[in-house]
Amino acid sequence: MSSRSENARRNSAPADCQDRLVTWALALAQLVSWGSVYYSFSLLVLPMEHTMGWSRTATNAALSVGLLVSGFAAYPIGRWIDHGLGRRVMVVGSVIAATMLLLWADAQSLTALFVAWIGLGIAMAATFYDPVFAVVTHRYPRSFRTKITLITLVAGFASTVFIPLTQLLVGSVGWRASLAVLAAASLAICLPIHVVAIRSSRSDRDSRPGNGEVKLANDAATRRALRTPTFWALAVCFTAYYATFAALTFHLVPLMVERSVSNAVLVTTMALIGPAQVAARAVWFTFGRTVQVSTVGIIVVTLFPLSTVILIGAGHSAALLCLFALCYGAANGMMTILRGTIVQDLMWTEGYGAVSGMLSFPSNVAKGIAPIAAASIWSFTHGYVAVEWTVFLVSILSAIAFFVAVRVSRRTTPIAA
Secondary structure: OHHHHHHHHHHHHHHHHHHHHHHHHHHHHHHHHHHHHHOOHHHHHHHHHHHHOOOHHHHHHHHHHHHHHHHHHHHHHHHHHHOOOHHHHHHHHHHHHHHHHHHHHOOOOHHHHHHHHHHHHHHHHHHOHHHHHHHHHHHOOOOHHHHHHHHHHHHOOHHHHHHHHHHHHHHHHHHHHHHHHHHHHHHHHHHHHHHHHOOOHHHHHHHOOOHHHHHHHHHHHHHHHOOOHHHHHHHHHHHHHHHHHHHHHHHHHHHHHHOOOOHHHHHHHHHHHHHHHHHHHHHHHHHHHHOOHHHHHHHHHHHHHHHHHHHHHHOOOHHHHHHHHHHHHHHHHHHHHHHHHHHHHHOOOOOHHHHHHHHHHHHHHHHHHHHHHHHHHHHHHOOOHHHHHHHHHHHHHHHHHHHHHHHHHOOOOOOOO
16 A cells, blocks of 8 residues: 555656646736736826827726626637547637737737737636636636636736836837737747646547536536526625726826825835735735635635725825735735635636636626726715725625625535536
8 A cells, every 4th residue: 555655656757747737827828918918008098198189088098998808708619628638729819819919019000009908808808817727627626726826826916027127118119010020029928838838628528528528517517507596796895806907007097096095005005006906916825725715715805895994094004004005915916816716716616717707797897887987976075085985886886796705605506617
């Protein structure tokens, strides 16, 4: 028996090493995908508007359209991944991302910009967190939580790496050439990683006995989700959360300017959010195995409204604004992991890609609409006080919905994973 155990350990060592390399590679691809597509936008808007004469409303509308398209594409893409097409989806997504970045770089009209962002919406749905979470969940059903946490931990540095990098590129070679460089990064890094690190569709089919039965089980699990109160509670939770987060993220700087917060305090507050996200994910990665996902979720959905209360009462206080940034960043950092693991914890793993895609649709719609809605509230009330209180009330709704999801799930017998 001891000899067999020793042989098993020796045989498993190379596989464990390969799994770690795959996880780190997918994490790097996430960092580059987020950095080249999502975080670059805010740094390219001003030089693009200056060169082309486009309005702020028009350029941000293109981003909103991309987020809406991403939401609509999330379900079919998740379903394709459930059916073993993860490699094809993410490879094609990387190619589309690079192609659309090049189209954006060459855009001479708003029509071209909108076409580019429609394509980038599809690329985001095929290459961002949701698809890689589905790939990892299906490939590593016993260790997906740790791997998802590691991926989000590494990808959390996307803004830290790509915001200064993009800013440097724009200052050196201009916004059009910067987009060409970002497209090259997607092709040179993300594409080969997705080709090599993700099992081919053929391998997936060959390794799964009764693949037709697997597809039927996935589809049945997806239909069952629509009849499950836990699913709808999570949908409300995530939609409300991402609406409030998007509204606050895009309006945080003008909010502090309206308060006459000093530039030093403003910059410090904004600079703390990213490290707080990464630090919270690192804590989860270190200690999360000993704590139930639902317990961490309760902390997350409570921390966000708490951060909003701190912001409302902070005024000009540097200490309170920094405390807000730490709570706000930590909540969002952990929410990303929660979003990738709570469905499996409260429901089941069958059909995860499609179920996750269905949850992403209203969330992405909310992310696209919320900044415009917040601007409308600000315009109507002539100040950000009403916006802050609206964010707080909607974040309370998110927390209540999560509590309901946890409570209802405990009364439900999940499908065996």
